[in-house]
Amino acid sequence: MLKQRLQQKLLQKLSPQQIQMIKLLEIPTMLLEQRIKKELEENPILEEVEQTEPQTEPEIVLPDDNQEGNDDEFSIEDYMNDDDIPSYKLYSSNASPDDKREEIPFSTGVSFHEHLENQLGMADLTEREKQLGLYLIGNIDEDGYIRRKLTAIADDIAFSLGIETNEDELERILYVIQEFDPPGVGARDLQECLLIQIKAKEQQNEITKIAYKILKYHFDEFIKKHYDKIASKLNLSDEKLKQAIDEILKLNPKPGGSFADPYDQSAQHIIPDFILDYEDGEFRLNLNSRNVPELRISKEYADMLESYSYNKEFSNSQEREAIAFVKQKIESAKWFIDALKQRQNTLLTTMQAILDYQKEYFRDGDxxxxxxxxxxxxxxxxxLDISTISRVANSKYIQTHFGIFPLKHFFSEGMQTDSGEEVSTREIKKILAECVDNEDKRNPLTDEELMEILKGKGYPIARRTVAKYREQLGIPVARLRKELN
Known part of the structure; x- marks a missing residue:
């Protein structure tokens, strides 16, 4: 049986302005410049304020919400709340102009795979073999490895190209590719990659031959740094073993990564979001507004809306739609400008709080x-909410008199020393890193020994905590830090 009843629910729903503010808050200064340019392209109502123009133009620059205007003068706000709401404004869309879209950058350089394909074109192979070689190159990853089984690739070739082949034929072609530049490309695992490179050495001598034997027959002992076992099995002196290991360590475990790919966008210059100056014992904190233009509402469109105030009767629907379009774009422009102002205030408020909290650190960077x-x-x-602070701290940088740092650098957990003093875990990690840097590499410090050293310095932490900090610092276990002097 159907029943009808009233029910009240309390729901939290973000407004479009709030969503826009959140998205602007997340992006750093470098991306903010691109975001503003995109908005300028999409919204004809917005325009840049030229640097040479006078700053006082109240009839053009969007007024603040709290500013009361003269009743006899034109005010944009008077016409933003008009009753004539066009139908298209009543529809909603899940798409946002801020949504991330993948863009394919243009480059005139040669990519890693194109570099291999060019070499394949010059190789002494038949057309069939070159076609199979192209397919193999397509399966080489960015590190320079083929990590798929050749039998699986053969099945794919039969399905996609209609060419019957087998593992033996593909392996013969792969050996040709493995002679290409950069050395080690086309390997199926690390051992094969290093063996290709050591065989390609122009200067073959006793040391390179020993290095080849180590990689070929004692690879497991090598990666586990069981150097004593290698020396015993190959009857090597400490000096020759060290020379052979040094020769291996010169090889490149990721040959593909050494090739400068023009399509790689990962290397980016850091543009600080904040600039902190320290002079005469005083801090001056500013937002980096370089290349971030000041925005306003176009006077041309403002005049168009002003003429609307004197004549609300139009001869056709096209004029009504045009005015409705202008009103909608002005509203969008106002939201965007307000969101930029809120972003600026939120960033400065958050960074000022961090500065106040860490004032002693910001004096000299200790x-x-x-x-x-x-x-x-x-x-x-x-x-502010914790999520807001997280968005501010993410991907933002500050320029200080002792370097440029991400905001995340200043956040850390704390612990108490034996004396009851609270210290940052970052200080403990720094001591841990110094201990590892100064250790005897022939006999590296274990986590247990590092724990005892830290306890002796007044930091009572458990061995598993030492292991956690060591991993966070990217320091391998003692066995893998062992070196031959």
Whole structure:
């Protein structure tokens, strides 16, 4: 049986303005410039304020919401709340102009795979073999390896190209590709990659031959750094073993990564979002507004809306739609400008709170003065939500008189020393890294020994915590840090 009833629900729903603000807050200064240019292209109502123009033009620049205007003068706000709402504004769309879209960059350089294909074209192979070679090159990853089984590739070739082949034929062609530049390309695992490179050495001598034997017959002992076993099995002196190991360490485990790919967009210049100056014992914190233009609403369109105030009767629907379009774009422009202002205020408020919290550190950059600080500490200090602080700290950088740092650098957990003093875990990690740097590489410090050293310095932490900090610093276990002097 159907029943009808009233029910009240309390739901939290973000407005379009809030969504826009959140998205602008997440992006760093470098991407903000691109985002503003995109908005300028899509919204004809928005325009840049030229640097040479006078700053006082109240009839053009979008007024603040709290500013009261003269009743006799034209005000944009008077016509943003008109009753004539066009039908297209009543529809919603899940798509957003801020949504990420993958763009294919243009480059006149040669990519890694094109470099291999060019060499294949000059190889002494039949047309069939070159076709199979192209397919093999297509299966080489960015590190320079073929990680798929040749039997699986043969099945794919039969399905996609209609060419019957087998593992033996593909392996013969692969051996040709493995002679290409960069050395080691086309290998199926690390051992094969290093063997290809050591065989390609122009200067073959006793040391390179020993290095080849180590890689060919004692690879497991090598990667586990069981150098004593290698020396015993090959009857090597410490000096020759060290020379052979050094020769191997000169090889490139990722030959594809050494090739400068013009399509690689990962290497980017860092543009700081904040600039902090320290002079005469005083801090001056500013947002980096370089290349970020000041925006306003176009006077031309503002005049068009002004003429609408004197004549609301139009002869046809096209004029009504044109005015509705202008109103919608002005509203969008106002949202965008307001969101930029909110972004600026939120960033400055958050960074100022971080500066106040870590003032001793920002004086000279001494990491021992970096106090334990988490997102919640800054949120409580600013009155902002933790998620907002997280968005500000993500992908943002500050330029100081002692270097450029990500905001995440200043956040760390804390612990108490034997004396009850609270210190940052970053200080403990720094001591841990110094211990590893100064250790005897022939007999590296174990996690247990590192724990005892830290305890002796007044930091009572468990062995598993030492292991966690070591892994966070990217330091391998003692066995893998072993070296031959």
């Amino acid at each position: 990491e021992s003065k970096l106090k334990p600080m988490i997102l919640k500490d800054v949120a409580e200090k600013t009155g």
